[in-house]
Amino acid sequence: MAEEVLEDFKVKWYRTEVPKERLKELRTRSDWKGLLQSGSFLLLMVASGAAAFYAQRNSAWPWLILALWIHGNVVAFLINAVHELSHGTVFRTAALNTFFIRTFSFFGWYNHIMFKASHMRHHQHTLHFPHDSEVVLPLSFSLKDFILGSLV
Numbered sequence: 001m002a003e004e005v006l007e008d009f010k011v012k013w014y015r016t017e018v019p020k021e022r023l024k025e026l027r028t029r030s031d032w033k034g035l036l037q038s039g040s041f042l043l044l045m046v047a048s049g050a051a052a053f054y055a056q057r058n059s060a061w062p063w064l065i066l067a068l069w070i071h072g073n074v075v076a077f078l079i080n081a082v083h084e085l086s087h088g089t090v091f092r093t094a095a096l097n098t099f100f101i102r103t104f105s106f107f108g109w110y111n112h113i114m115f116k117a118s119h120m121r122h123h124q125h126t127l128h129f130p131h132d133s134e135v136v137l138p139l140s141f142s143l144k145d146f147i148l149g150s151l152v
Helices: 002-008 020-026 031-057 061-075 078-086 094-108 112-124 143-150
Strands: none
Touching (some): 031 061, 031 094, 078 094, 078 112, 094 112
């Protein structure tokens, strides 16, 4: 019965008119741009992690706190890299896309295969619970919700 409800559910989407030429330009994939973005991100991860390691080894506690804060903020964006790579829209070469989604998934401890499956369902039913299990909006939002959400 629940399967039938999921299959029959249709979302009435609003589509913004974008000229075909502009859409094609926006969707152009590039190995060089992808390498620049991915390489820069990996460099930031390594540099901030190395800074934290160096500060810890030299008992520079205020610098360690700052380095860990920076490193945590950089690493928090790993899911964004996995998200874009799961669409296959970053690199022109599929092998580069595969390499980097596996690399970023490893560092973020994500299962990119399960993410792709879940994400496909998410794009079919964005913000329509129970069909979209990726983004479940709270019924209410308070300072307590914000604080508890940031601890996860």
